[in-house]
Amino acid sequence: MAPEEIAEAESVLQSFERRFLAARTLRSFPWQSLEEKLRDSSGPELLLNILQKTVKHPLCVKHPPSVKYVRCFLSELIRKHEAVHMEPLDELYEALAEVLMAEEPTQCHRSYLLSCHFEKVRWMESHNVCPSEIGFLCAALTPLRPIQPSGDSVTLSESTAIVSHGTTGLVTWDAALYLAEWAIENPAAFAHRTVLELGSGAGLTGLAICKTCCPSTYVFSDCHSCVLEQLRGNILLNGLSLEPDTTDPERHPGHNAHDTESPRVTVAQLDWDVVTAPELAAFRPDVIIAADVLYCPETVMSLVRVLQRLSACLKDQQAPEAYIAFTVRSPETCWLFTNELGQTGIPWEAVPHHNQKLFPYEEHLDMAILKLIL
Known part of the structure; x- marks a missing residue:
């Protein structure tokens, strides 16, 4: 995958992660960008990565959002996949089956990450990193601790x-x-x-x-x-x-x-x-x-x-x-x-x-x- 494509996929993944953890409205997600990526050969891999960064995210597992919200999100994710690929992804259906059996509590959680992938991008831009190399470096630097700020996340019961x-x-x-x-x-x-x-x-x-x-x-x-x-x-x-x-x-x-x-x-x-x-x-x-x-x-x-x-x-x-x-x-x-x-x-x-x-x-x-x- 070209560096530009890596950067674009990383951007979509980060957007899904942050919006899902914060339980933002589904219409605010970059669905159109996802649809474009799903047509690539790496589309199913991106979907699995999104699943890990949302429903399977450690913050979500420990402090889950609304059951109804998770159910609607997974249903939309499955619809986007089915519109492009004939072969189903078992992991998506298994996740949906789990949430269909869950009861809706009166309280839910929202989590906000206090560090950002885009901090790396800004740092690299300020240090004159070639734009064509940013996508590759972002992927390589993902395991590293973000530059700013120092906190990790805030989770709220609402x-x-x-x-x-x-x-x-x-x-x-x-x-x-x-x-x-x-x-x-x-x-x-x-x-x-x-x-x-x-x-x-x-x-x-x-x-x-x-x-x-x-x-x-x-x-x-x-x-x-x-x-x-x-x-x-x-x-x-x-x-x-x-x-x-x-x-x-x-x-x-x-x-x-x-x-x-x-x-x-x-x-x-x-x-x-x-x-x-x-x-x-x-x-x-x-x-x-x-x-x-x-x-x-x-x-x-x-x-x-x-x-x-x-x-x-x-x-x-x-x-x-x-x-x-x-x-x-x-x-x-x-x-x-x-x-x-x-x-x-x-x-x-x-x-x-x-x-x-x-x-x-x-x-x-x-x-x-x-x-x-x-």
């Missing part, structure tokens, strides 16, 4: 329903992925600092930061009890130690302040409408982040009020930075947010779009990150 227990915080939204990518590309913004996340939801952004950006302390927060319960579970699921719920970091002498490899992690119940300035001041954050919390005027006003309280109660320390990521669904909502920031005297600027592309999400969405100085 509800199979978008709205569950009266909240949307039990699933991961695209702006959380977008903010996590930016953080991984800009670790200095979080290294050795105390980070307070507002509206953590399922925890993807915070877990990615904890694994790749070396914060000294990370405070996840949300207001819904079911979200907090799931959030604690996801933190433990990803191998992080969880300290008791508190707003005072000094009350836990058991924490090793010299352990720079693992941040001190806490979860706090935080209702933006009732939290007091002293309670916020006790966190003493250096950085504040939030993702996908600007979905209606009511939450915009609540967020601005809590940011204003944080700004007022942290006058005795260096002004913290805040990074607010959101999907631009309504220009009116975005205008309301920036206008209210201006009314309260909180300066802001738009963060340039980043180059990191680790996570699969809808690329046509208009997403933004605002940097605020409190």
Whole structure:
């Protein structure tokens, strides 16, 4: 196989792996590229590799996605194969038979890889590697540890329903992925600092930061009890130690302040409408982040009020930075947010779009990150 063909096949394989582990919609998969590859003599081999990188992936076996999702994926994979090849692949039918017998749980898993095949491509391009050699080198370097970033993966247990227990915080939204990518590309913004996340939801952004950006302390927060319960579970699921719920970091002498490899992690119940300035001041954050919390005027006003309280109660320390990521669904909502920031005297600027592309999400969405100085 020519180097260009190797690179193309590797790209298709990586796309299937990342989208499947994250349980993205099936229509987002590169099916057309797969169909073109299936017409080659190496088509069946590519299908078997896809099976190993998806349904048979160690992360999937240990933390499976929705049974319905796996069933639909395998059915589509079989249809694509049958449309080109007369000879069936027993491995595909055996995998489908297994999932047909499985029961659907109320919780499923999504996994996000924190290292990327395309990091190798960018590294080789920056070192003037000939384009015709990139495909060959990518295949040869696959067993090697990725150059950036240092983490491995984040796995989340999520509800199979978008709205569950009266909240949307039990699933991961695209702006959380977008903010996590930016953080991984800009670790200095979080290294050795105390980070307070507002509206953590399922925890993807915070877990990615904890694994790749070396914060000294990370405070996840949300207001819904079911979200907090799931959030604690996801933190433990990803191998992080969880300290008791508190707003005072000094009350836990058991924490090793010299352990720079693992941040001190806490979860706090935080209702933006009732939290007091002293309670916020006790966190003493250096950085504040939030993702996908600007979905209606009511939450915009609540967020601005809590940011204003944080700004007022942290006058005795260096002004913290805040990074607010959101999907631009309504220009009116975005205008309301920036206008209210201006009314309260909180300066802001738009963060340039980043180059990191680790996570699969809808690329046509208009997403933004605002940097605020409190």
